[in-house]
Amino acid sequence: MTQELVSLIVVATKELSAEQDLGINAELTADTRLFGESGLLDSMALVSLVIAVEQAIEQKYGAAIALADEKALSQRSSPYRTIGSLAAYAAQQLETRSRRG
Numbered sequence: 001m002t003q004e005l006v007s008l009i010v011v012a013t014k015e016l017s018a019e020q021d022l023g024i025n026a027e028l029t030a031d032t033r034l035f036g037e038s039g040l041l042d043s044m045a046l047v048s049l050v051i052a053v054e055q056a057i058e059q060k061y062g063a064a065i066a067l068a069d070e071k072a073l074s075q076r077s078s079p080y081r082t083i084g085s086l087a088a089y090a091a092q093q094l095e096t097r098s099r100r101g
Contacts, residue, residue: 001091002087002091004060005086006029006083009086009087012049012052012053013028013034013040013049016045016048017040022040024040026040028083033081034046034086036081039081046080050068053067054066063094066093072089
């Protein structure tokens with residue numbers, strides 16, 4: 001599932017780049033830095049991406065999850081660092097949600 005989420009985030013990042021004219025032309029992979037030092041996005045673009053990813057996950061998996069919650073913001077290692085770390089965090093949130101039923 002994490003690889004599917006990486007693909008979903010790559011698509012959302014490319015769409016965001018086109019919508020906001022961010023000029024992201026590099027090949028995007030799980031290791032691509034989204035936020036922080038050498039990241040592609042500023043804080044406003046990151047918020048837009050997180051919302052887009054939440055919506056895409058809800059459409060694809062039929063599950064509403066929150067990626068910008070207190071848990072994410074308080075982690076020592078930010079889930080917003082890379083596409084892969086965001087995908088892993090999203091997978092964890094989906095798994096937790098499915099266990100709760």
